Amino acid sequence: MVQKVKAFLEQWHMLDKNDTIVIGVSGGADSVCLLELLFHLQEEFKLYLAVVHVNHGLRVEAKEEADYVRSLCEEKKIPFYLKEVNVKQIARDHHLSEEEAGRKVRYETFSQVLEQLGGGKIAVAHTQNDLAETTLFHLFRGTGISGAAGIPPVRDNIIRPLLCLSRREIEAYLRERNITFVTDQSNLTDQYSRNKIRHHILGYAAQELNSDSISHVADFAMEAGTVYDFLEEESKKALAGCSKKEETRRIFEKEKFFAFHTVLQKQMLFLTLEEFVLHGKDLEAVHVLSILSLLTKQGEKRIDLPNTLEAVVQYDRFWIGKKEQSYSKEEIYTIPIPGILSELPLGMLETNILERKKEFSIPEKKYTKWLDYDKIKCCPVLRKRQEGDYLCINAQNQKQSLKKYMIQEKIPASERDQIWVLADGSHILWVLGHRISNFYKVTETTKQILKLEIRRSTEDE
Numbered sequence: 001m002v003q004k005v006k007a008f009l010e011q012w013h014m015l016d017k018n019d020t021i022v023i024g025v026s027g028g029a030d031s032v033c034l035l036e037l038l039f040h041l042q043e044e045f046k047l048y049l050a051v052v053h054v055n056h057g058l059r060v061e062a063k064e065e066a067d068y069v070r071s072l073c074e075e076k077k078i079p080f081y082l083k084e085v086n087v088k089q090i091a092r093d094h095h096l097s098e099e100e101a102g103r104k105v106r107y108e109t110f111s112q113v114l115e116q117l118g119g120g121k122i123a124v125a126h127t128q129n130d131l132a133e134t135t136l137f138h139l140f141r142g143t144g145i146s147g148a149a150g151i152p153p154v155r156d157n158i159i160r161p162l163l164c165l166s167r168r169e170i171e172a173y174l175r176e177r178n179i180t181f182v183t184d185q186s187n188l189t190d191q192y193s194r195n196k197i198r199h200h201i202l203g204y205a206a207q208e209l210n211s212d213s214i215s216h217v218a219d220f221a222m223e224a225g226t227v228y229d230f231l232e233e234e235s236k237k238a239l240a241g242c243s244k245k246e247e248t249r250r251i252f253e254k255e256k257f258f259a260f261h262t263v264l265q266k267q268m269l270f271l272t273l274e275e276f277v278l279h280g281k282d283l284e285a286v287h288v289l290s291i292l293s294l295l296t297k298q299g300e301k302r303i304d305l306p307n308t309l310e311a312v313v314q315y316d317r318f319w320i321g322k323k324e325q326s327y328s329k330e331e332i333y334t335i336p337i338p339g340i341l342s343e344l345p346l347g348m349l350e351t352n353i354l355e356r357k358k359e360f361s362i363p364e365k366k367y368t369k370w371l372d373y374d375k376i377k378c379c380p381v382l383r384k385r386q387e388g389d390y391l392c393i394n395a396q397n398q399k400q401s402l403k404k405y406m407i408q409e410k411i412p413a414s415e416r417d418q419i420w421v422l423a424d425g426s427h428i429l430w431v432l433g434h435r436i437s438n439f440y441k442v443t444e445t446t447k448q449i450l451k452l453e454i455r456r457s458t459e460d461e
Contacts, residue, residue, distance in 0.1 A: 001165075001173050002040050008164040009041075012153045020048045020120030021159075022113050024106060025072070027053070027065040027182040030125035032072070033170045034162055036179060038123060039076055048120070050079040052113050054106045056087040058098065065182045083109045095342040107158075114157070126151050126160045129167040132217035133197050135224075140197075144285055149225035150218075163222070166214055235267035243272075249321020250275065254295065257318075265292065272320045277307045286379045291320065306334045306381070333382040335422070337373075337450065341382070346420055346432065347455050349382065354449040362442060367454035369430050371440040374447055378424050385421055391428040391437035402428055409434065422452070 009015050023038060025031040035051065042049055053069045055062045066082055073080035083105070091101035110122045131150045138147035153163050162170070174181060205213040242256035250272045257265065269288045291311045294303050295318060302312040308331065310323045333341055333349075341349040353373055362370050389402035406416050422430040430436045432454065442449055 001169070002037055004164060005037050005161050006041060008153075009159075009161055012159075014121070014154060014159040014161060015041075015045050015047070018046045018048075020050070020114070020117050021123050022110050022117070022120065023049060023051050023123045024110055024125065025051045025053055025069050026125075027069045028125075029171050029174055029181040029183075030127050030130075030162060030167065032179060032181040033165075033174060034123060034125040035072065035076075035078075036174075036177075037161065039078070048117070050081065050113060050117060052081045052083065052110055054102075054109050055082065055084045056098075056102050056105070057085060058087055058102075061182075068180075068182055081109075081113050095340045095348060120157070122158045124158060124160055125162050127162045127165055127167050127170060128215050128218035129198065129202070131163055131221050132202060132214045135217055135221040136197050136201065142285075145224055145228050145231065148221060149228050150221040152225055153222075163218070166218075231263065231267055232271070235264050235271055238264045239268045239271060242268075245275070246321070248276075249319045251317060251319040254313075254316055254318060258295075269320070273305070273309065276309055276321055294318075304332055304383075304386075306332050308332070331383070335380045335382060337380075344382070350453045350455065352451045354451055356442065356446045356449050366433060369436050369452050370442050371429055371436060371450045371452065372442050372446045372448075373450035375440055376424055376429070376450065380422050380424050380429060382420055382422055384417055385419065386423075386426070388426045389421065389423065389428050390426060391431070391435075392439040394438055397439050402431070405431070
């Protein structure tokens with residue numbers, strides 16, 4: 001077991017002699033195993049080890065878990081750092097899920113301790129099971145090759161030495177050595193989507209299809225990560241050969257761009273969007289496909305993109321970048337599903353996906369709407385109206401232009417450009433403060449419901 005992990009560490013160049021390693025230890029089997037293995041390798045690599053435990057304040061047994069990790073460190077004479085936080089409050093303050101807030105606090109704490117120690121690396125205990133769960137989660141949600149890669153073995157100063165081991169191997173290793181560990185009861189429930197994948201999908205695959213199915217998915221994810229790394233390097237070379245970067249935009253020569261394979265074209269566009277977007281989570285495959293579609297059109301054309309970006313085609317060239325002064329600088333927000341979009345001009349938007357039940361009553365609220373999620377094809381965006389916008393107005397799904405609808409509703413012309421709409425391309429799902437499109441109404445055939453809730457300062461519903 002130690003030799004297997006050592007070979008994996010060397011394969012991915014995770015450790016150097018005399019490294020300082022901050023280990024995140026929760027007290028569960030995976031992190032306790034990580035501590036044991038790095039402790040075995042401490043002398044060989046001349047490592048300075050330190051352990052960080054974060055008490056999220058969510059469970060009554062959390063103090064006992066912290067005491068257990070402390071005792072492990074005292075036994076091994078390893079420095080122990082404890083951080084106690086109120087994750088529930090942090091989640092509320094920052095409009096995050098408790099899972100997201102906990103992860104944010106953990107990595108911030110690891111980094112703070114590492115900085116106190118003069119720098120080095122952070123070791124976390126993700127396993128083959130975690131890698132397989134993450135990859136399947138991304139695939140089910142919709143992803144490209146980068147998402148299929150799941151969890152990278154090394155990212156910046158974060159290392160994951162246990163990605164070569166399954167949870168079954170880890171627990172067997174600990175049992176053989178009579179090493180105890182604690183069990184987080186929340187991992188045994190189906191509260192989180194990843195737990196459902198762990199308990200039902202991967203569990204079924206291992207029992208009914210192939211006992212090594214978890215390691216096979218993990219191997220695929222590692223291979224996808226290697227392929228993605230290669231693709232990114234080649235795309236950077238291609239980008240340099242067909243475009244030039246300016247301060248607020250990147251300009252492409254169309255003929256040179258189209259000389260590259262479609263795979264490289266897509267990756268070049270994604271890398272270009274990343275150059276101008278602060279948070280990559282706002283970028284979706286649909287934006288890349290929208291640009292490729294735009295490039296097939298003749299003459300001068302343009303489309304709006306998230307974060308006040310635009311793509312403009314001009315005969316033999318095109319560019320992607322910040323909107324020019326001649327265009328409106330209206331804001332466009334890509335909607336996370338599920339998730340929370342905070343700091344909007346109109347308040348905070350929360351989205352959730354619900355399973356439709358037989359007996360379902362849909363509340364009639366002005367700023368809470370339920371839509372048929374199965375019918376949404378693109379990534380919805382929150383924006384102001386645009387030319388060509390329409391919605392379906394009756395049970396026959398007859399289309400009506402948004403402009404005509406606003407006139408019929410007697411919305412003053414001076415206010416029409418200030419109204420926010422949720423759009424699936426040019427099809428308006430919801431005119432905020434008004435109606436939804438009949439096409440997206442929840443019906444007897446609906447399987448998944450998209451719940452949208454705007455929380456305004458005036459507390460309108």
